[in-house]
Amino acid sequence: MTLGTSQLDTSQPGRGPDASPKLGRKRDHTRDPDILEAALEVLAETGYDGMTMEMVAARAKAGKATLYRRWPSKGELVIDAVACMKRGGFDRDHLPDTGTLRGDLVAMIKPHAVEDGARKMRIMAGLMSMISRTPELAEAARAAIVEPRASANRILLQRAIDRGEISADCDIDNLAMLSQSMAIYRVLVLQKPVNREFFIGLIDGIVLPAVGLGRPQAQRDGNTAR
Amino acid sequence: MTLGTSQLDTSQPGRGPDASPKLGRKRDHTRDPDILEAALEVLAETGYDGMTMEMVAARAKAGKATLYRRWPSKGELVIDAVACMKRGGFDRDHLPDTGTLRGDLVAMIKPHAVEDGARKMRIMAGLMSMISRTPELAEAARAAIVEPRASANRILLQRAIDRGEISADCDIDNLAMLSQSMAIYRVLVLQKPVNREFFIGLIDGIVLPAVGLGRPQAQRDGNTAR
DNA sequence: TCTATACGAAACCAAACAGTTCCGGATATG
């Protein structure tokens, strides 16, 4: 949904129907961003079940009461935190446009993007146990963590088709998810680092060959080391 | 679910020569297989943190005391259960050999294998939260759940290379993990079913094109359709 | 300055759960 603004808890005594407080501080939940950020950090470090509200409160230098004033439960807080994690979403207009598919794909692998991706993978790992039991959370995670990159890849591939670089028959949908899938697998299952070389290897070893661009043997060194 | 003497662990028949008790019952932890099986079921259904020893005991129609007589902790039980989950491992000698890579890959997609794979995905999901904090568990899960299929794929690809069907340059390692990666992603993140069509689509849309066999529009009809 | 409000800190409560202990019963051996 929208930011962390669910509905205000109206359990405070004597609140009038008018929502605008005439007196006292009017700033409304200033600490929300800090708390959400803290929740994401703890989530990435300990996973959903290992995470406690006290950890989040301590990390955000807040009190547990503040958390519960704002979110009715731990689950809601996590959903909100994940949903608010929109940063890193690739904007349609800021996508690389190098003229070749390989150039575009490689240009996507900025150090910042890799690092941010690793963080997201860790968050995703922390969510895994809960994700299969909370469709709402699954959707939030999908939209915030993996969909941005997948749709960016989809756009890049579509552009390559439009300019005639690759065939229109290509399985764009699966190809767009490929790097994310393999990255999750690598981090969560193989427990190996996801770095630039890994992505390059994927591009040159699978994606480009799969779209008929062959293996660009001259333009880089061997990645299929065994 | 109802067990009826699983063939998981054959530790009870031939007792060692040394440890033979002279009196009383000599059956040694007969219930172990049932308990391990129950642990896997509960694990798949509720995840590691949601799983309780009482659930496992109840499912196995055993007492909690029996569990703790045999395993020192919940963690140890889970590690053992995962490690004992060897079934479904593809034997090197029972792999399909149809003469073509596509034939072999498609032959791997038996209904039983798909169903079993889905179960393993669920177990893996349940383990996720714990897996990053318990290297021992991570290794057990990798060896029991994903490695068997990956290595089977590797063998199939290698055979295709050996017979000259595909180039030796292919990124075998990544290709062998591809279907597993995409399946995990699909089940856990996309929450869509992993069925035969999905795997066929992967083979025809990505794997075969990536190894230079092109898209087999002519050789098989109706398989790549939606 | 006064006042209402949101805040952080800490105490508190109830439920759930890992792990333990005890006991009656089943069962195989002698």
Next chain:
DNA sequence: CATATCCGGAACTGTTTGGTTTCGTATAGA
């Protein structure tokens, strides 16, 4: 039958933790 062992079930303990309440305080508006 006697005995030794293992089992299932249930009661019990101690701890953790989600969630609540209380209270002193900081702050912004009147």
